[in-house]
Amino acid sequence: MKKHAIIPIFVSHEGCPFDCTFCNQKKITAHSAPLDDNEIKNTIEEWLSTLTKMNLETIEIAFFGGSFTGIPLRKQCEFLQVAKTYKDKGLVQKLHISTRPDYINDKILTNLKKYGVDVIELGVQSFDDEVLELAGRGYKHDIVYGACELIKSYGFELGIQLMIGLPGDSLEKCIYSAKETVKINPDVARLYPLVVIKDTKLYYDYLSNAFKPIELEESILRTKEMYKLLGGAGINIIRVGLKSSDIIKEDGDIAVGTFHPAFRQLVEGDIAYDIIINELEEKINAMSNNLVDVEVFSNNQSISNAVGNASRNKNRLSKAYPMINFYFKIDNSLNKNEYAVNITEI
Ligand code: SF4
Secondary structure, X not given: OOOEXXXXXXXXXXXXXXXXXXXXXXXXXXXOOOOOHHHHHXXXXXXXXXXXXXXXXEEEEEEEOOOHHHOOHHHHHHHHHHHHHHHHOOOOOEEEEEEOHHHOOHXXXXXXXXXOOOEEEEEEEOOOHHHHHHOOOOOOOHHHHHHHHHHHHOOOEEEEEEEEOOOOOOHXXXXXXXXXXXXXXXXXXXXXXXXXEOOOHHHHHHHOXXXXXXXXXXXXXXXXHHHHHHHHOOOEXXXXXXXXXXXXXXXXXXXEEOOOOOHHHHHHHHHHHHHHHHHHHHHHHOOOOOOEEEEEEXXXXXXXXXXXXXXXXXXXXXXXXXOOEEEEEEOOOOOOOOOEEEEEXX
């Protein structure tokens, strides 16, 4: 049963002075009417008409897209006032905004506090200055630490978003970004493998062969290593992989990149695969006979990760060990994401 739901309000950033290479905000703002109070109210009402029947513990209104604290303060106040009305009435429990690390200061945070904002997510994207520069982000990584500290000192919940596969990025840089995030210890994190959206600078770089996105397998590998570091540190990873509705208004806007509708499962499945294969190899090495049946156990929440998306793990195991029969079974005495292997010689 779902306990938590988010009502997403998309705030495009009109007049954003930056030109991040992966961002299509300018296209969106050029082709859509500016957001207004009525639209926010209608969106919230529409979502609430369904969500209030679902017996949820928390409903959150989240202003996504663009950089919320970069829009004029008067507009921020107008938008927040609409959302606050629903929080004051107890119809929603949390307010959430996302913004850039360099759009955080005392004045901004005091105002967000006044309107009852609970969660601030920063689109950090990378802790590597070369990656940030090539992405046109307009700040260096050192600004992130102060922004995060200030957000925490005001008592907000902190979120950090990281991207995987931007130009100049690498596995090592992704791991570094994850380690720096662990040091900051945010409440939540999101991992977004890069997708190249039409009408962005990256799209034109891709068309002219100036940029080649990483392959899906590389993207899964990098994300997996980051996931293990963040998850191992107890950081709640609330999203892995982009949901098309997060930033993309029309179908067909994704041109290229590592978009996969079940990206999180691919990553979690690969983590499961590593655990299973380690345990399996240890046990098989201790055996004399190669002809075996193998039972792979997981609890009912993790069985799909054990088998893998579209039987990815099952197929890989069968390919790596063609003489072995694999059986995936549920054992609810195991914890979530815990896997056990039992071998029977035949
Ligand atoms: S990602 Fe944010 S800061 Fe960068 S261009 Fe888009 S709206 Fe502006």
